[in-house]
Amino acid sequence: MRLDEAEQGEVLTPKREKPRLLVVDDQAVNVRLIYDLFQSEFSVFMATNGEMGLAKSREIMPDIILLDVVMDGLNGYDLCRQLKADETLKHIPVIFITGQFNEEDEVYGFKMGAVDFIHKPINPVITRARVMTHMQHKLQADILRNISMLDGLTNIANxxxxxxxxxxxxxxxxxxxxxxxxxxxxxxxxxxxxxxxxxxxxxxxxxxxxxxxxxxxxxxxxxxxxxxxxxxxxxxxxxxxxxxxxxxxxxxxxxxxxxxxxxxxxxxxxxxxxxxxxxxxxxxxxxxxxxxxxxxxxxxxxxxxxxxxxx
The missing domain is CATH 3.30.70.270 (Reverse transcriptase/Diguanylate cyclase domain)
Incomplete structure:
Protein backbone atom coordinates (compact mmCIF):
# COMPACT_ATOMS: atom_id res chain seq x y z
CA MET A 1 0.00 0.00 0.00
CA ARG A 2 1.49 3.33 -1.10
CA LEU A 3 0.62 6.80 0.06
CA ASP A 4 -1.45 9.14 -2.09
CA GLU A 5 0.47 11.86 -3.94
CA ALA A 6 -1.48 14.53 -2.07
CA GLU A 7 -0.20 13.18 1.23
CA GLN A 8 3.47 13.24 0.29
CA GLY A 9 5.67 15.48 2.39
CA GLU A 10 2.82 16.50 4.67
CA VAL A 11 3.31 16.94 8.39
CA LEU A 12 1.26 14.54 10.46
CA THR A 13 1.53 16.36 13.79
CA PRO A 14 1.98 20.13 13.50
CA LYS A 15 3.15 21.12 16.99
CA ARG A 16 6.45 22.88 16.32
CA GLU A 17 7.71 22.77 19.92
CA LYS A 18 8.27 19.01 19.76
CA PRO A 19 11.37 17.36 18.33
CA ARG A 20 10.96 16.53 14.65
CA LEU A 21 11.00 12.98 13.35
CA LEU A 22 11.14 12.41 9.59
CA VAL A 23 10.00 9.05 8.19
CA VAL A 24 11.20 8.30 4.65
CA ASP A 25 9.30 5.22 3.54
CA ASP A 26 6.97 4.44 0.64
CA GLN A 27 4.83 2.03 2.67
CA ALA A 28 1.86 3.65 4.42
CA VAL A 29 1.60 0.86 6.99
CA ASN A 30 5.11 1.64 8.26
CA VAL A 31 4.46 5.37 8.38
CA ARG A 32 1.22 4.85 10.30
CA LEU A 33 2.86 2.54 12.82
CA ILE A 34 5.70 5.01 13.46
CA TYR A 35 3.25 7.87 13.73
CA ASP A 36 1.20 6.00 16.33
CA LEU A 37 4.35 5.15 18.29
CA PHE A 38 5.78 8.68 18.45
CA GLN A 39 2.97 11.20 17.96
CA SER A 40 2.95 12.20 21.65
CA GLU A 41 6.71 12.98 21.77
CA PHE A 42 7.48 14.14 18.21
CA SER A 43 6.13 16.15 15.33
CA VAL A 44 6.14 13.42 12.71
CA PHE A 45 6.84 14.31 9.09
CA MET A 46 6.94 11.99 6.10
CA ALA A 47 8.38 11.59 2.64
CA THR A 48 7.68 8.72 0.27
CA ASN A 49 10.93 8.61 -1.70
CA GLY A 50 14.57 9.56 -1.34
CA GLU A 51 14.38 12.78 -3.33
CA MET A 52 11.50 14.05 -1.19
CA GLY A 53 13.34 12.93 1.92
CA LEU A 54 16.36 15.07 1.05
CA ALA A 55 14.21 18.10 0.26
CA LYS A 56 12.15 17.65 3.42
CA SER A 57 15.29 17.31 5.55
CA ARG A 58 16.55 20.65 4.26
CA GLU A 59 13.19 22.27 4.84
CA ILE A 60 12.40 21.14 8.39
CA MET A 61 15.82 20.15 9.81
CA PRO A 62 14.54 17.03 11.61
CA ASP A 63 16.03 15.83 14.86
CA ILE A 64 16.07 12.19 13.74
CA ILE A 65 15.37 10.34 10.48
CA LEU A 66 13.93 6.86 10.02
CA LEU A 67 14.92 5.80 6.53
CA ASP A 68 13.80 2.83 4.45
CA VAL A 69 16.69 1.16 2.64
CA VAL A 70 14.83 -0.07 -0.45
CA MET A 71 13.00 2.66 -2.39
CA ASP A 72 12.59 3.51 -6.07
CA GLY A 73 14.97 6.16 -7.36
CA LEU A 74 17.27 7.44 -4.63
CA ASN A 75 17.59 4.52 -2.21
CA GLY A 76 18.22 4.76 1.51
CA TYR A 77 21.98 4.27 1.33
CA ASP A 78 22.40 6.98 -1.31
CA LEU A 79 20.18 9.39 0.61
CA CYS A 80 22.16 8.76 3.79
CA ARG A 81 25.39 9.47 1.91
CA GLN A 82 24.00 12.81 0.69
CA LEU A 83 22.76 13.74 4.16
CA LYS A 84 26.17 13.08 5.68
CA ALA A 85 27.89 15.13 2.96
CA ASP A 86 25.76 18.19 3.80
CA GLU A 87 27.27 20.42 6.51
CA THR A 88 23.85 21.44 7.84
CA LEU A 89 22.38 17.92 7.87
CA LYS A 90 25.25 15.61 8.72
CA HIS A 91 24.63 15.78 12.48
CA ILE A 92 21.09 14.30 12.15
CA PRO A 93 21.02 10.66 13.30
CA VAL A 94 19.76 8.24 10.65
CA ILE A 95 18.19 4.90 11.55
CA PHE A 96 17.67 2.50 8.67
CA ILE A 97 14.46 0.50 8.35
CA THR A 98 15.13 -2.72 6.48
CA GLY A 99 13.73 -6.17 5.81
CA GLN A 100 17.23 -7.46 5.17
CA PHE A 101 19.31 -9.27 7.77
CA ASN A 102 22.54 -9.38 5.78
CA GLU A 103 25.58 -8.53 7.87
CA GLU A 104 27.42 -6.94 4.93
CA ASP A 105 24.48 -4.63 4.22
CA GLU A 106 24.39 -3.44 7.81
CA VAL A 107 28.13 -2.83 7.87
CA TYR A 108 27.72 -0.84 4.66
CA GLY A 109 24.92 1.19 6.24
CA PHE A 110 27.05 2.06 9.24
CA LYS A 111 29.83 3.15 6.88
CA MET A 112 27.33 5.46 5.20
CA GLY A 113 26.74 7.13 8.56
CA ALA A 114 23.70 5.37 10.04
CA VAL A 115 23.52 5.03 13.82
CA ASP A 116 21.26 1.98 13.97
CA PHE A 117 18.99 -0.45 12.13
CA ILE A 118 15.34 -1.37 12.70
CA HIS A 119 14.23 -4.61 11.09
CA LYS A 120 10.89 -5.33 9.45
CA PRO A 121 8.35 -6.31 10.49
CA ILE A 122 8.66 -3.39 12.88
CA ASN A 123 8.63 -4.33 16.54
CA PRO A 124 7.03 -1.37 18.38
CA VAL A 125 8.84 -1.96 21.68
CA ILE A 126 12.31 -2.30 20.14
CA THR A 127 11.71 0.57 17.70
CA ARG A 128 10.58 2.92 20.43
CA ALA A 129 13.53 2.04 22.68
CA ARG A 130 16.09 2.58 19.92
CA VAL A 131 14.62 5.85 18.66
CA MET A 132 14.33 7.36 22.13
CA THR A 133 17.91 6.34 23.00
CA HIS A 134 19.33 7.98 19.88
CA MET A 135 17.12 11.04 20.42
CA GLN A 136 18.61 11.47 23.88
CA HIS A 137 22.11 11.27 22.42
CA LYS A 138 21.11 13.82 19.78
CA LEU A 139 19.81 16.29 22.37
CA GLN A 140 23.04 16.01 24.35
CA ALA A 141 25.08 16.56 21.19
CA ASP A 142 22.91 19.57 20.32
CA ILE A 143 23.72 21.19 23.66
CA LEU A 144 27.44 20.86 23.00
CA ARG A 145 27.10 22.04 19.41
CA ASN A 146 25.02 25.04 20.44
CA ILE A 147 27.72 26.05 22.88
CA SER A 148 30.27 25.84 20.05
CA MET A 149 28.02 28.05 17.90
CA LEU A 150 27.96 30.94 20.39
CA ASP A 151 30.37 33.83 20.61
CA GLY A 152 31.91 33.64 24.06
CA LEU A 153 32.01 37.40 24.66
CA THR A 154 28.61 38.55 23.36
CA ASN A 155 26.61 35.32 23.72
CA ILE A 156 25.12 35.63 20.24
CA ALA A 157 25.78 33.42 17.21
CA ASN A 158 29.42 33.21 16.12
Missing amino acids: RRHFNAEIERMWRNCAREQQTLSLIIIDIDYFKQYNDHYGHLAGDSVLRKVAESVTAAIKRPQDLAARVGGEEFALLLPNTPEENLCAVLERLFTNIRVCDIAHDKSPLGKLSVSAGCSSVIPKNTEDTSTLYKRADTALYRAKQQGKNQYVF
Missing part, protein backbone atom coordinates in the same frame (compact mmCIF):
# COMPACT_ATOMS: atom_id res chain seq x y z
CA ARG A 159 30.96 33.03 12.64
CA ARG A 160 30.65 29.25 12.52
CA HIS A 161 26.94 29.47 13.23
CA PHE A 162 26.55 32.27 10.70
CA ASN A 163 28.30 30.25 7.99
CA ALA A 164 26.03 27.26 8.55
CA GLU A 165 22.87 29.37 8.60
CA ILE A 166 23.63 31.40 5.50
CA GLU A 167 24.12 28.15 3.57
CA ARG A 168 20.87 26.71 4.86
CA MET A 169 18.89 29.91 4.26
CA TRP A 170 20.38 30.24 0.78
CA ARG A 171 19.15 26.79 -0.22
CA ASN A 172 15.71 27.33 1.28
CA CYS A 173 15.24 30.71 -0.40
CA ALA A 174 16.51 29.33 -3.72
CA ARG A 175 13.97 26.53 -3.54
CA GLU A 176 11.09 28.85 -2.59
CA GLN A 177 12.34 31.73 -4.78
CA GLN A 178 12.23 34.08 -1.82
CA THR A 179 14.57 37.00 -1.10
CA LEU A 180 17.44 36.53 1.34
CA SER A 181 18.84 39.71 2.87
CA LEU A 182 22.10 40.34 4.68
CA ILE A 183 23.19 43.35 6.73
CA ILE A 184 26.85 43.63 7.76
CA ILE A 185 27.49 46.06 10.64
CA ASP A 186 30.85 47.48 11.69
CA ILE A 187 31.62 49.66 14.72
CA ASP A 188 33.11 52.99 13.62
CA TYR A 189 36.57 53.91 14.99
CA PHE A 190 36.61 50.84 17.22
CA LYS A 191 40.41 50.51 17.27
CA GLN A 192 40.66 54.10 18.45
CA TYR A 193 38.05 53.36 21.13
CA ASN A 194 40.04 50.37 22.37
CA ASP A 195 43.30 52.29 22.37
CA HIS A 196 41.79 55.20 24.29
CA TYR A 197 39.46 53.48 26.77
CA GLY A 198 41.11 50.07 27.12
CA HIS A 199 40.11 46.57 26.13
CA LEU A 200 37.74 45.99 29.03
CA ALA A 201 35.70 48.99 27.93
CA GLY A 202 35.95 47.72 24.35
CA ASP A 203 34.53 44.35 25.40
CA SER A 204 31.66 46.12 27.12
CA VAL A 205 30.94 48.04 23.92
CA LEU A 206 30.92 44.82 21.89
CA ARG A 207 28.34 43.33 24.24
CA LYS A 208 26.14 46.45 24.06
CA VAL A 209 26.33 46.56 20.27
CA ALA A 210 25.48 42.84 20.13
CA GLU A 211 22.39 43.55 22.23
CA SER A 212 21.42 46.43 19.92
CA VAL A 213 21.91 44.29 16.80
CA THR A 214 19.85 41.44 18.26
CA ALA A 215 17.07 43.79 19.36
CA ALA A 216 16.74 45.09 15.79
CA ILE A 217 15.20 41.81 14.60
CA LYS A 218 11.76 40.59 15.65
CA ARG A 219 11.29 37.21 13.92
CA PRO A 220 12.60 33.86 15.22
CA GLN A 221 13.86 32.90 11.75
CA ASP A 222 16.24 35.88 11.58
CA LEU A 223 19.81 35.56 12.84
CA ALA A 224 22.12 38.03 14.58
CA ALA A 225 25.79 37.04 14.68
CA ARG A 226 29.22 38.38 15.51
CA VAL A 227 31.29 37.55 12.44
CA GLY A 228 34.55 39.37 13.22
CA GLY A 229 36.29 41.48 15.84
CA GLU A 230 33.94 44.49 15.68
CA GLU A 231 31.80 43.20 12.83
CA PHE A 232 28.27 41.87 13.17
CA ALA A 233 25.71 40.51 10.70
CA LEU A 234 21.98 40.10 10.37
CA LEU A 235 20.51 37.36 8.15
CA LEU A 236 16.89 37.86 7.17
CA PRO A 237 15.21 35.20 5.00
CA ASN A 238 12.11 36.07 2.99
CA THR A 239 12.86 39.77 3.43
CA PRO A 240 12.95 42.03 0.35
CA GLU A 241 15.16 45.11 0.30
CA GLU A 242 12.29 47.51 0.91
CA ASN A 243 11.63 45.84 4.28
CA LEU A 244 15.17 46.34 5.54
CA CYS A 245 14.79 50.02 6.37
CA ALA A 246 12.63 49.26 9.41
CA VAL A 247 15.28 46.86 10.74
CA LEU A 248 18.07 49.36 10.07
CA GLU A 249 16.22 52.22 11.74
CA ARG A 250 15.70 50.09 14.85
CA LEU A 251 19.39 49.19 14.84
CA PHE A 252 20.63 52.77 14.53
CA THR A 253 18.08 53.96 17.12
CA ASN A 254 19.28 51.27 19.53
CA ILE A 255 22.89 52.42 19.09
CA ARG A 256 21.94 56.07 19.69
CA VAL A 257 19.99 55.14 22.82
CA CYS A 258 23.12 53.43 24.21
CA ASP A 259 24.67 56.91 24.19
CA ILE A 260 28.25 55.66 24.53
CA ALA A 261 30.86 58.41 24.65
CA HIS A 262 33.70 58.12 22.11
CA ASP A 263 36.19 60.98 22.35
CA LYS A 264 38.20 59.66 19.40
CA SER A 265 35.23 59.77 17.02
CA PRO A 266 34.29 63.00 15.19
CA LEU A 267 30.74 62.45 16.49
CA GLY A 268 31.85 62.19 20.11
CA LYS A 269 29.59 59.15 20.40
CA LEU A 270 29.89 55.52 19.40
CA SER A 271 28.35 54.81 16.00
CA VAL A 272 28.12 52.00 13.45
CA SER A 273 28.04 51.67 9.69
CA ALA A 274 26.11 49.03 7.75
CA GLY A 275 26.09 47.52 4.27
CA CYS A 276 23.02 45.75 2.92
CA SER A 277 22.34 43.24 0.18
CA SER A 278 19.22 41.38 -0.96
CA VAL A 279 19.05 38.63 -3.57
CA ILE A 280 16.79 35.83 -4.71
CA PRO A 281 19.31 32.98 -4.58
CA LYS A 282 20.07 30.88 -7.64
CA ASN A 283 21.42 27.36 -7.63
CA THR A 284 24.10 28.51 -10.08
CA GLU A 285 25.47 30.98 -7.48
CA ASP A 286 26.68 30.64 -3.91
CA THR A 287 26.48 32.68 -0.73
CA SER A 288 29.60 34.67 -1.59
CA THR A 289 27.43 36.66 -4.00
CA LEU A 290 25.30 37.97 -1.16
CA TYR A 291 28.20 38.55 1.22
CA LYS A 292 30.36 40.41 -1.30
CA ARG A 293 27.53 42.79 -2.17
CA ALA A 294 26.86 43.61 1.48
CA ASP A 295 30.58 43.99 2.18
CA THR A 296 30.96 46.37 -0.77
CA ALA A 297 28.01 48.41 0.50
CA LEU A 298 29.62 48.56 3.96
CA TYR A 299 32.85 49.83 2.40
CA ARG A 300 30.89 52.63 0.68
CA ALA A 301 29.21 53.53 3.97
CA LYS A 302 32.64 53.85 5.57
CA GLN A 303 34.02 55.89 2.69
CA GLN A 304 31.04 58.24 2.72
CA GLY A 305 31.57 59.28 6.35
CA LYS A 306 30.43 56.35 8.51
CA ASN A 307 27.39 56.37 10.84
CA GLN A 308 25.08 55.36 7.96
CA TYR A 309 23.79 52.41 5.99
CA VAL A 310 24.15 51.81 2.27
CA PHE A 311 22.35 49.41 -0.07
Whole structure:
Protein backbone atom coordinates (compact mmCIF):
# COMPACT_ATOMS: atom_id res chain seq x y z
CA MET A 1 0.00 0.00 0.00
CA ARG A 2 1.49 3.33 -1.10
CA LEU A 3 0.62 6.80 0.06
CA ASP A 4 -1.45 9.14 -2.09
CA GLU A 5 0.47 11.86 -3.94
CA ALA A 6 -1.48 14.53 -2.07
CA GLU A 7 -0.20 13.18 1.23
CA GLN A 8 3.47 13.24 0.29
CA GLY A 9 5.67 15.48 2.39
CA GLU A 10 2.82 16.50 4.67
CA VAL A 11 3.31 16.94 8.39
CA LEU A 12 1.26 14.54 10.46
CA THR A 13 1.53 16.36 13.79
CA PRO A 14 1.98 20.13 13.50
CA LYS A 15 3.15 21.12 16.99
CA ARG A 16 6.45 22.88 16.32
CA GLU A 17 7.71 22.77 19.92
CA LYS A 18 8.27 19.01 19.76
CA PRO A 19 11.37 17.36 18.33
CA ARG A 20 10.96 16.53 14.65
CA LEU A 21 11.00 12.98 13.35
CA LEU A 22 11.14 12.41 9.59
CA VAL A 23 10.00 9.05 8.19
CA VAL A 24 11.20 8.30 4.65
CA ASP A 25 9.30 5.22 3.54
CA ASP A 26 6.97 4.44 0.64
CA GLN A 27 4.83 2.03 2.67
CA ALA A 28 1.86 3.65 4.42
CA VAL A 29 1.60 0.86 6.99
CA ASN A 30 5.11 1.64 8.26
CA VAL A 31 4.46 5.37 8.38
CA ARG A 32 1.22 4.85 10.30
CA LEU A 33 2.86 2.54 12.82
CA ILE A 34 5.70 5.01 13.46
CA TYR A 35 3.25 7.87 13.73
CA ASP A 36 1.20 6.00 16.33
CA LEU A 37 4.35 5.15 18.29
CA PHE A 38 5.78 8.68 18.45
CA GLN A 39 2.97 11.20 17.96
CA SER A 40 2.95 12.20 21.65
CA GLU A 41 6.71 12.98 21.77
CA PHE A 42 7.48 14.14 18.21
CA SER A 43 6.13 16.15 15.33
CA VAL A 44 6.14 13.42 12.71
CA PHE A 45 6.84 14.31 9.09
CA MET A 46 6.94 11.99 6.10
CA ALA A 47 8.38 11.59 2.64
CA THR A 48 7.68 8.72 0.27
CA ASN A 49 10.93 8.61 -1.70
CA GLY A 50 14.57 9.56 -1.34
CA GLU A 51 14.38 12.78 -3.33
CA MET A 52 11.50 14.05 -1.19
CA GLY A 53 13.34 12.93 1.92
CA LEU A 54 16.36 15.07 1.05
CA ALA A 55 14.21 18.10 0.26
CA LYS A 56 12.15 17.65 3.42
CA SER A 57 15.29 17.31 5.55
CA ARG A 58 16.55 20.65 4.26
CA GLU A 59 13.19 22.27 4.84
CA ILE A 60 12.40 21.14 8.39
CA MET A 61 15.82 20.15 9.81
CA PRO A 62 14.54 17.03 11.61
CA ASP A 63 16.03 15.83 14.86
CA ILE A 64 16.07 12.19 13.74
CA ILE A 65 15.37 10.34 10.48
CA LEU A 66 13.93 6.86 10.02
CA LEU A 67 14.92 5.80 6.53
CA ASP A 68 13.80 2.83 4.45
CA VAL A 69 16.69 1.16 2.64
CA VAL A 70 14.83 -0.07 -0.45
CA MET A 71 13.00 2.66 -2.39
CA ASP A 72 12.59 3.51 -6.07
CA GLY A 73 14.97 6.16 -7.36
CA LEU A 74 17.27 7.44 -4.63
CA ASN A 75 17.59 4.52 -2.21
CA GLY A 76 18.22 4.76 1.51
CA TYR A 77 21.98 4.27 1.33
CA ASP A 78 22.40 6.98 -1.31
CA LEU A 79 20.18 9.39 0.61
CA CYS A 80 22.16 8.76 3.79
CA ARG A 81 25.39 9.47 1.91
CA GLN A 82 24.00 12.81 0.69
CA LEU A 83 22.76 13.74 4.16
CA LYS A 84 26.17 13.08 5.68
CA ALA A 85 27.89 15.13 2.96
CA ASP A 86 25.76 18.19 3.80
CA GLU A 87 27.27 20.42 6.51
CA THR A 88 23.85 21.44 7.84
CA LEU A 89 22.38 17.92 7.87
CA LYS A 90 25.25 15.61 8.72
CA HIS A 91 24.63 15.78 12.48
CA ILE A 92 21.09 14.30 12.15
CA PRO A 93 21.02 10.66 13.30
CA VAL A 94 19.76 8.24 10.65
CA ILE A 95 18.19 4.90 11.55
CA PHE A 96 17.67 2.50 8.67
CA ILE A 97 14.46 0.50 8.35
CA THR A 98 15.13 -2.72 6.48
CA GLY A 99 13.73 -6.17 5.81
CA GLN A 100 17.23 -7.46 5.17
CA PHE A 101 19.31 -9.27 7.77
CA ASN A 102 22.54 -9.38 5.78
CA GLU A 103 25.58 -8.53 7.87
CA GLU A 104 27.42 -6.94 4.93
CA ASP A 105 24.48 -4.63 4.22
CA GLU A 106 24.39 -3.44 7.81
CA VAL A 107 28.13 -2.83 7.87
CA TYR A 108 27.72 -0.84 4.66
CA GLY A 109 24.92 1.19 6.24
CA PHE A 110 27.05 2.06 9.24
CA LYS A 111 29.83 3.15 6.88
CA MET A 112 27.33 5.46 5.20
CA GLY A 113 26.74 7.13 8.56
CA ALA A 114 23.70 5.37 10.04
CA VAL A 115 23.52 5.03 13.82
CA ASP A 116 21.26 1.98 13.97
CA PHE A 117 18.99 -0.45 12.13
CA ILE A 118 15.34 -1.37 12.70
CA HIS A 119 14.23 -4.61 11.09
CA LYS A 120 10.89 -5.33 9.45
CA PRO A 121 8.35 -6.31 10.49
CA ILE A 122 8.66 -3.39 12.88
CA ASN A 123 8.63 -4.33 16.54
CA PRO A 124 7.03 -1.37 18.38
CA VAL A 125 8.84 -1.96 21.68
CA ILE A 126 12.31 -2.30 20.14
CA THR A 127 11.71 0.57 17.70
CA ARG A 128 10.58 2.92 20.43
CA ALA A 129 13.53 2.04 22.68
CA ARG A 130 16.09 2.58 19.92
CA VAL A 131 14.62 5.85 18.66
CA MET A 132 14.33 7.36 22.13
CA THR A 133 17.91 6.34 23.00
CA HIS A 134 19.33 7.98 19.88
CA MET A 135 17.12 11.04 20.42
CA GLN A 136 18.61 11.47 23.88
CA HIS A 137 22.11 11.27 22.42
CA LYS A 138 21.11 13.82 19.78
CA LEU A 139 19.81 16.29 22.37
CA GLN A 140 23.04 16.01 24.35
CA ALA A 141 25.08 16.56 21.19
CA ASP A 142 22.91 19.57 20.32
CA ILE A 143 23.72 21.19 23.66
CA LEU A 144 27.44 20.86 23.00
CA ARG A 145 27.10 22.04 19.41
CA ASN A 146 25.02 25.04 20.44
CA ILE A 147 27.72 26.05 22.88
CA SER A 148 30.27 25.84 20.05
CA MET A 149 28.02 28.05 17.90
CA LEU A 150 27.96 30.94 20.39
CA ASP A 151 30.37 33.83 20.61
CA GLY A 152 31.91 33.64 24.06
CA LEU A 153 32.01 37.40 24.66
CA THR A 154 28.61 38.55 23.36
CA ASN A 155 26.61 35.32 23.72
CA ILE A 156 25.12 35.63 20.24
CA ALA A 157 25.78 33.42 17.21
CA ASN A 158 29.42 33.21 16.12
CA ARG A 159 30.96 33.03 12.64
CA ARG A 160 30.65 29.25 12.52
CA HIS A 161 26.94 29.47 13.23
CA PHE A 162 26.55 32.27 10.70
CA ASN A 163 28.30 30.25 7.99
CA ALA A 164 26.03 27.26 8.55
CA GLU A 165 22.87 29.37 8.60
CA ILE A 166 23.63 31.40 5.50
CA GLU A 167 24.12 28.15 3.57
CA ARG A 168 20.87 26.71 4.86
CA MET A 169 18.89 29.91 4.26
CA TRP A 170 20.38 30.24 0.78
CA ARG A 171 19.15 26.79 -0.22
CA ASN A 172 15.71 27.33 1.28
CA CYS A 173 15.24 30.71 -0.40
CA ALA A 174 16.51 29.33 -3.72
CA ARG A 175 13.97 26.53 -3.54
CA GLU A 176 11.09 28.85 -2.59
CA GLN A 177 12.34 31.73 -4.78
CA GLN A 178 12.23 34.08 -1.82
CA THR A 179 14.57 37.00 -1.10
CA LEU A 180 17.44 36.53 1.34
CA SER A 181 18.84 39.71 2.87
CA LEU A 182 22.10 40.34 4.68
CA ILE A 183 23.19 43.35 6.73
CA ILE A 184 26.85 43.63 7.76
CA ILE A 185 27.49 46.06 10.64
CA ASP A 186 30.85 47.48 11.69
CA ILE A 187 31.62 49.66 14.72
CA ASP A 188 33.11 52.99 13.62
CA TYR A 189 36.57 53.91 14.99
CA PHE A 190 36.61 50.84 17.22
CA LYS A 191 40.41 50.51 17.27
CA GLN A 192 40.66 54.10 18.45
CA TYR A 193 38.05 53.36 21.13
CA ASN A 194 40.04 50.37 22.37
CA ASP A 195 43.30 52.29 22.37
CA HIS A 196 41.79 55.20 24.29
CA TYR A 197 39.46 53.48 26.77
CA GLY A 198 41.11 50.07 27.12
CA HIS A 199 40.11 46.57 26.13
CA LEU A 200 37.74 45.99 29.03
CA ALA A 201 35.70 48.99 27.93
CA GLY A 202 35.95 47.72 24.35
CA ASP A 203 34.53 44.35 25.40
CA SER A 204 31.66 46.12 27.12
CA VAL A 205 30.94 48.04 23.92
CA LEU A 206 30.92 44.82 21.89
CA ARG A 207 28.34 43.33 24.24
CA LYS A 208 26.14 46.45 24.06
CA VAL A 209 26.33 46.56 20.27
CA ALA A 210 25.48 42.84 20.13
CA GLU A 211 22.39 43.55 22.23
CA SER A 212 21.42 46.43 19.92
CA VAL A 213 21.91 44.29 16.80
CA THR A 214 19.85 41.44 18.26
CA ALA A 215 17.07 43.79 19.36
CA ALA A 216 16.74 45.09 15.79
CA ILE A 217 15.20 41.81 14.60
CA LYS A 218 11.76 40.59 15.65
CA ARG A 219 11.29 37.21 13.92
CA PRO A 220 12.60 33.86 15.22
CA GLN A 221 13.86 32.90 11.75
CA ASP A 222 16.24 35.88 11.58
CA LEU A 223 19.81 35.56 12.84
CA ALA A 224 22.12 38.03 14.58
CA ALA A 225 25.79 37.04 14.68
CA ARG A 226 29.22 38.38 15.51
CA VAL A 227 31.29 37.55 12.44
CA GLY A 228 34.55 39.37 13.22
CA GLY A 229 36.29 41.48 15.84
CA GLU A 230 33.94 44.49 15.68
CA GLU A 231 31.80 43.20 12.83
CA PHE A 232 28.27 41.87 13.17
CA ALA A 233 25.71 40.51 10.70
CA LEU A 234 21.98 40.10 10.37
CA LEU A 235 20.51 37.36 8.15
CA LEU A 236 16.89 37.86 7.17
CA PRO A 237 15.21 35.20 5.00
CA ASN A 238 12.11 36.07 2.99
CA THR A 239 12.86 39.77 3.43
CA PRO A 240 12.95 42.03 0.35
CA GLU A 241 15.16 45.11 0.30
CA GLU A 242 12.29 47.51 0.91
CA ASN A 243 11.63 45.84 4.28
CA LEU A 244 15.17 46.34 5.54
CA CYS A 245 14.79 50.02 6.37
CA ALA A 246 12.63 49.26 9.41
CA VAL A 247 15.28 46.86 10.74
CA LEU A 248 18.07 49.36 10.07
CA GLU A 249 16.22 52.22 11.74
CA ARG A 250 15.70 50.09 14.85
CA LEU A 251 19.39 49.19 14.84
CA PHE A 252 20.63 52.77 14.53
CA THR A 253 18.08 53.96 17.12
CA ASN A 254 19.28 51.27 19.53
CA ILE A 255 22.89 52.42 19.09
CA ARG A 256 21.94 56.07 19.69
CA VAL A 257 19.99 55.14 22.82
CA CYS A 258 23.12 53.43 24.21
CA ASP A 259 24.67 56.91 24.19
CA ILE A 260 28.25 55.66 24.53
CA ALA A 261 30.86 58.41 24.65
CA HIS A 262 33.70 58.12 22.11
CA ASP A 263 36.19 60.98 22.35
CA LYS A 264 38.20 59.66 19.40
CA SER A 265 35.23 59.77 17.02
CA PRO A 266 34.29 63.00 15.19
CA LEU A 267 30.74 62.45 16.49
CA GLY A 268 31.85 62.19 20.11
CA LYS A 269 29.59 59.15 20.40
CA LEU A 270 29.89 55.52 19.40
CA SER A 271 28.35 54.81 16.00
CA VAL A 272 28.12 52.00 13.45
CA SER A 273 28.04 51.67 9.69
CA ALA A 274 26.11 49.03 7.75
CA GLY A 275 26.09 47.52 4.27
CA CYS A 276 23.02 45.75 2.92
CA SER A 277 22.34 43.24 0.18
CA SER A 278 19.22 41.38 -0.96
CA VAL A 279 19.05 38.63 -3.57
CA ILE A 280 16.79 35.83 -4.71
CA PRO A 281 19.31 32.98 -4.58
CA LYS A 282 20.07 30.88 -7.64
CA ASN A 283 21.42 27.36 -7.63
CA THR A 284 24.10 28.51 -10.08
CA GLU A 285 25.47 30.98 -7.48
CA ASP A 286 26.68 30.64 -3.91
CA THR A 287 26.48 32.68 -0.73
CA SER A 288 29.60 34.67 -1.59
CA THR A 289 27.43 36.66 -4.00
CA LEU A 290 25.30 37.97 -1.16
CA TYR A 291 28.20 38.55 1.22
CA LYS A 292 30.36 40.41 -1.30
CA ARG A 293 27.53 42.79 -2.17
CA ALA A 294 26.86 43.61 1.48
CA ASP A 295 30.58 43.99 2.18
CA THR A 296 30.96 46.37 -0.77
CA ALA A 297 28.01 48.41 0.50
CA LEU A 298 29.62 48.56 3.96
CA TYR A 299 32.85 49.83 2.40
CA ARG A 300 30.89 52.63 0.68
CA ALA A 301 29.21 53.53 3.97
CA LYS A 302 32.64 53.85 5.57
CA GLN A 303 34.02 55.89 2.69
CA GLN A 304 31.04 58.24 2.72
CA GLY A 305 31.57 59.28 6.35
CA LYS A 306 30.43 56.35 8.51
CA ASN A 307 27.39 56.37 10.84
CA GLN A 308 25.08 55.36 7.96
CA TYR A 309 23.79 52.41 5.99
CA VAL A 310 24.15 51.81 2.27
CA PHE A 311 22.35 49.41 -0.07
